Amino acid sequence: SLVLVGGEPGIGKSTLSLQIALAANGLKTLYVSGEESAEQIKMRAARIGIGNDECLIYPETLLENIVAQIAEHRPDLVVIDSIQTIYTDLLDSSAGSVSQIRECAATLLKYAKSTGTSIFIIGHITKDGAIAGPKILEHIVDVVLQFEGDSNNIYRILRGIKNRFGATFEIGVFEMLDAGLRGVDNPSEILLTHYEEPLSGIAVGASADGVRPYLIEVQALVSGAAYGTPQRSTTGYDGRRMNMLLAVLEKRVGMKMFQKDVFLNFAGGFKVADPGLDLAVVAAVISSYYDRPVAEGVCCAGEIGLSGEVRPAPRTEQRISEAARLGFKRIIVSGYLAKGGKRPKGIEVVPINSIDQLPRALFLE
Structure with a gap:
C-alpha cells in the first residue's frame, strides 16, 4: 500500500x-x-x-x-x-x-x-x-x-x-x-471547560466526526458595531455558514444582527465542519446577544435550514448517548427526529421544530 x-x-x-x-x-x-x-x-x-x-x-x-x-x-x-x-x-x-x-x-x-x-x-x-x-x-x-x-x-x-x-x-x-x-x-473531556460560574456566550454542541461522537464548547461574542459595518470573525468554523445562520436569526427570530459585531470560536483550536453544530452556534450567539448564560447541563445537536426549521443531525442517537455519558441533563434536538429507539437514562431530550423555540429551551431553569 x-x-x-x-x-x-x-x-x-x-x-x-x-x-x-x-x-x-x-x-x-x-x-x-x-x-x-x-x-x-x-x-x-x-x-x-x-x-x-x-x-x-x-x-x-x-x-x-x-x-x-x-x-x-x-x-x-x-x-x-x-x-x-x-x-x-x-x-x-x-x-x-x-x-x-x-x-x-x-x-x-x-x-x-x-x-x-x-x-x-x-x-x-x-x-x-x-x-x-x-x-x-x-x-x-x-x-x-x-x-x-x-x-x-x-x-x-x-x-x-x-x-x-x-x-x-x-x-x-x-x-x-x-x-x-x-x-x-476521550476528546470530549479536553474540549469542555468547567467554569466556576455560568458565563454568557458559551454553548455546548454534541458533534460527530464520522463514527466518533464528542462534545465541544462553542464561544460567541456579540457586541454593538462601532464602525457602521459589522465585523464577522470565526476561528475553526466556516464564516459563510455563520453569516447564513445570523441571517436566519434576523429573519426568523427578529434579532437585529445587522447592528452587531459577531465573533465565534471553538475550544481546543479544532476546525469543525459538522452541520449538526448549527444549533450550538446559534445558541452561543443568542446567549451572548441577551447576555444570559445557557442553563447548566444543556447541550445542542441539530442542523438549521434557511426557513428556520431545525433538522435532525446525522447520528443524533450517538450524540445523545455521549452527552448522557458526560453527565448532561438536557439535550436540544430536532423535533423531526424519527421516534423510537432506546434513549439513555438521566438525560431529557427536548425536541424543537423551529429556531424561534430555541431561546425558551436554552434558558429554561
Whole structure:
C-alpha cells in the first residue's frame, strides 16, 4: 500500500511517521529523510523514547539510490519524508515540481505493489490547505490522511480523506507532548471547560466526526458595531455558514444582527465542519446577544435550514448517548427526529421544530 500523510509545516508529520516507524515492532523499517540529517532524526527518536533496532535511517533525496537501498534491505515498512524533496535523474526539473512528484510517487507505487511493501510518504500542503502536487498525489496513492490542528495548540486530528481499503469517516485525536504524540481516548473531556460560574456566550454542541461522537464548547461574542459595518470573525468554523445562520436569526427570530459585531470560536483550536453544530452556534450567539448564560447541563445537536426549521443531525442517537455519558441533563434536538429507539437514562431530550423555540429551551431553569 502507498499511504500519503499531509499537513501544515510544524504540525507533527515527521514526529508521527517516526513514531510509526519506531513502534512497528517485528517489522523491518526504513526511514528515508530528505529534510533532516541522521543526527537530527536520532535526537527526535531519543526524545520520543521508543527503541527499535530494526528501524534503519537513510538520509537521501535521489530516488534511484532510495530504491536501490529498499531493494537491498527488503524492509516491511518504508517512510519517505518528504516526497517534495525526492527527485529522479530521469527528469531535468527540480525536486518538488509536479513532474518530479508524479514520477517519484508512481515509481514508489509500482515498487510497493510488486513487492508487497507498505510505504508512507509525507506530503506538503499549499497555503490553501490542499496537498501540494496539486491533485496528482491523491490520485496515485491508496490512502490520504490529513494531519490537522493549530501548531499553537497541543491537540491534533488525523483525518482520512481517501481510503481504498475501508471507510474515511473515522478520525484520530492526538495530544502533542515532549515525548511525541499520544492518542486521546476521550476528546470530549479536553474540549469542555468547567467554569466556576455560568458565563454568557458559551454553548455546548454534541458533534460527530464520522463514527466518533464528542462534545465541544462553542464561544460567541456579540457586541454593538462601532464602525457602521459589522465585523464577522470565526476561528475553526466556516464564516459563510455563520453569516447564513445570523441571517436566519434576523429573519426568523427578529434579532437585529445587522447592528452587531459577531465573533465565534471553538475550544481546543479544532476546525469543525459538522452541520449538526448549527444549533450550538446559534445558541452561543443568542446567549451572548441577551447576555444570559445557557442553563447548566444543556447541550445542542441539530442542523438549521434557511426557513428556520431545525433538522435532525446525522447520528443524533450517538450524540445523545455521549452527552448522557458526560453527565448532561438536557439535550436540544430536532423535533423531526424519527421516534423510537432506546434513549439513555438521566438525560431529557427536548425536541424543537423551529429556531424561534430555541431561546425558551436554552434558558429554561
